[in-house]
Amino acid sequence: MQALAAGAIGLLVAASIAVGFRLVALHRRSGGAPELLLGLMLLLSVGVAYPVLIAADRVSTEMLRPLLVVSALATGLGFSMLYVFTWRVFRPQATWARLFAGAGVLAMAASAIWRCYTSVTRPDPSIASATVSESIVLTMTVMTAYGWTSWESLRYHGLMRRRVRLELADPETTNRFLLWGLMGVFVNVGILVNTIAMAQGIRVFQSPVILLASSTTGLAQTTLLVLAFLPPRFYSSWVRGRAASLGA
Amino acid sequence: MAESAAFEAACTCLEQSGSLDRLAARGTIRLALKQAGLEPKTVTVRQLDVVLTKLLPAELTSRGITAPQELCARISKALAAIDAGGPRSADTPEAIFARLGGS
Numbered sequence: 001m002q003a004l005a006a007g008a009i010g011l012l013v014a015a016s017i018a019v020g021f022r023l024v025a026l027h028r029r030s031g032g033a034p035e036l037l038l039g040l041m042l043l044l045s046v047g048v049a050y051p052v053l054i055a056a057d058r059v060s061t062e063m064l065r066p067l068l069v070v071s072a073l074a075t076g077l078g079f080s081m082l083y084v085f086t087w088r089v090f091r092p093q094a095t096w097a098r099l100f101a102g103a104g105v106l107a108m109a110a111s112a113i114w115r116c117y118t119s120v121t122r123p124d125p126s127i128a129s130a131t132v133s134e135s136i137v138l139t140m141t142v143m144t145a146y147g148w149t150s151w152e153s154l155r156y157h158g159l160m161r162r163r164v165r166l167e168l169a170d171p172e173t174t175n176r177f178l179l180w181g182l183m184g185v186f187v188n189v190g191i192l193v194n195t196i197a198m199a200q201g202i203r204v205f206q207s208p209v210i211l212l213a214s215s216t217t218g219l220a221q222t223t224l225l226v227l228a229f230l231p232p233r234f235y236s237s238w239v240r241g242r243a244a245s246l247g248a
Numbered sequence: 249m250a251e252s253a254a255f256e257a258a259c260t261c262l263e264q265s266g267s268l269d270r271l272a273a274r275g276t277i278r279l280a281l282k283q284a285g286l287e288p289k290t291v292t293v294r295q296l297d298v299v300l301t302k303l304l305p306a307e308l309t310s311r312g313i314t315a316p317q318e319l320c321a322r323i324s325k326a327l328a329a330i331d332a333g334g335p336r337s338a339d340t341p342e343a344i345f346a347r348l349g350g351s
Contacts, residue, residue, distance in 0.1 A: 023348065026347065026348070026350075030347060032344065032347060034344045034347075034348065035347065035348060038348065089341050089344050089345075090341055092339065093289075156341050156342075158285070159285035159286070159287070160285060160342065161285065162283065162284055162285030163284060163285040163286065163295075166284055166298055166299075166302055166303075167298075168284065168285075168286075168295055168298055169285075169342060170342075170346060172349065173342060173345050173346040173349065176345045176346075176348070176349045177341075177345060180345075228348075228349060229348055229349055231349060231350075
């Protein structure tokens with residue numbers, strides 16, 4: 001079961017790095033901010049922070065401190081970008097969305113600075129020594145970022161479906177809103193399962209049920225991410241064919 | 249944020265036709281836009297033109313307006329004269345997500 005979980009995390013990291021680099025390269029051609037924000041978010045929060053955290057579990061205390069600092073900075077910067085991405089893409093004119101994104105960025109920055117500080121000063125800097133309140137603040141801030149982007153994307157998917165029926169929208173782009181929205185849902189389910197398990201004192205790396213749940217959500221995230229932003233030709237054809245057969 | 253220029257122009261034209269008062273005209277077009285998955289703040293002339301052809305005639309008929317097609321054609325002509333305004337197409341969520349997936 002641990003091998004399955006490791007494989008699922010490995011695939012998610014690899015897919016996030018591939019999609020992240022593709023989006024950053026797209027930004028260099030288009031100059032668009034959303035591709036840069038999403039690309040860097042994937043590279044930092046999954047491509048850097050996940051492997052560094054996994055490595056941190058296997059090194060000495062001297063090595064552990066700098067790794068935790070890198071992980072805290074990558075997580076803080078990465079998820080801040082997710083807040084800004086959601087605001088810029090879905091609600092660029094709304095004052096409440098600008099304030100909400102700003103609050104998210106501040107919360108991520110405060111959490112990152114605090115985690116850097118404790119990683120350097122705490123006698124036992126390991127992740128397990130983090131207080132409950134520290135974990136809750138970080139978890140809630142990340143879940144809110146994914147929950148917001150997911151809600152906006154699924155809401156927009158509903159609008160786009162109606163446009164497709166009038167031939168006012170592209171079926172593949174419409175499907176991409178659904179995939180990104182579902183990706184956010186699976187991330188939050190994964191976080192929630194692990195958080196509840198840890199709160200109940202379950203050792204998540206030892207529990208087959210938790211490992212299976214984490215692997216399932218991880219594989220789902222990988223699949224949705226690749227289909228959304230690196231879609232294979234057969235999938236694009238299937239989406240267009242399905243829309244055509246439904247009379248779009 | 250104000251409604252788009254296309255939406256405002258269509259509402260004004262419908263109201264000036266004398267068929268509906270201001271509130272009813274705006275409500276009727278809002279309902280047609282909702283059916284199409286469009287929003288008054290961001291709807292463009294092109295999108296509104298499709299709504300005028302495919303959805304608005306039925307909405308007008310349900311409000312007892314005779315010859316809705318002619319009225320929609322008049323609104324469409326009024327729309328052609330205005331500057332589309334609204335957000336640039338590259339900034340809409342639709343345009344951004346199309347770019348992100350390479351479609």
